[in-house]
Amino acid sequence: MKNEPGMMVAVTQEWHVARAQRAATALARSVGLSQVAVYSLATSVSELANNLFFHTRVGGTITLRAVRQNGSVGVEIVAEDDGPGIADVDSAMRDGFTTNGGLGVGLPGVKRLMDEFEIESQVGAGTRVVAVIWSAGATLQP
Numbered sequence: 001m002k003n004e005p006g007m008m009v010a011v012t013q014e015w016h017v018a019r020a021q022r023a024a025t026a027l028a029r030s031v032g033l034s035q036v037a038v039y040s041l042a043t044s045v046s047e048l049a050n051n052l053f054f055h056t057r058v059g060g061t062i063t064l065r066a067v068r069q070n071g072s073v074g075v076e077i078v079a080e081d082d083g084p085g086i087a088d089v090d091s092a093m094r095d096g097f098t099t100n101g102g103l104g105v106g107l108p109g110v111k112r113l114m115d116e117f118e119i120e121s122q123v124g125a126g127t128r129v130v131a132v133i134w135s136a137g138a139t140l141q142p
């Protein structure tokens with residue numbers, strides 16, 4: 001089955017974080033994700049959107065898309081920005097690493113909550129995170 005076109009939410013103001021989270025929840029429910037997966041997705045979108053708002057100055061976009069593979073349905077998040085980028089991605093992925101007094105659990109938390117996670121970042125060019133949760137839900141796997 002073909003994947004659907006994405007829905008893009010701009011994140012340039014703090015209240016856009018909640019808007020992105022609501023859009024993710026609605027999409028996840030409409031494709032039939034479990035309640036656990038809906039919460040995992042919504043939390044991940046909130047963390048990534050917060051990072052766009054707090055770490056980039058310029059903001060960015062969250063694109064949400066229903067994806068299908070081998071009979072499974074999932075939701076993909078793409079969080080992109082043209083902001084300052086991350087100098088040391090390995091450090092940023094570690095629990096407790098923060099450059100602005102946060103908890104430093106956003107990115108590693110998203111990696112744990114989602115089934116697939118990729119991050120690429122270039123200093124001075126921006127950051128792109130792609131993450132997918134599948135219908136079974138990461139937390140329901142043995």
Ligand SMILES: Nc1ncnc2c1ncn2[C@@H]1O[C@H](COP(=O)(O)OP(=O)(O)OP(=O)(O)O)[C@@H](O)[C@H]1O
Pocket residue numbers: 047051052055056081083084085086092093097098099100101102103104105106107108127
């Ligand atoms: N989109 C981004 N652009 C630039 N830097 C980023 C971006 N996202 C994350 N970072 C960097 O990676 C660090 C770790 O991000 P993470 O979300 O894990 O923690 P945090 O945002 O600092 O705190 P928390 O999310 O727990 O409130 C950030 O402190 C910041 O330096």
Ligand SMILES: [Mg+2]
Pocket residue numbers: 047050051102105106107
């Ligand atoms: Mg964060």
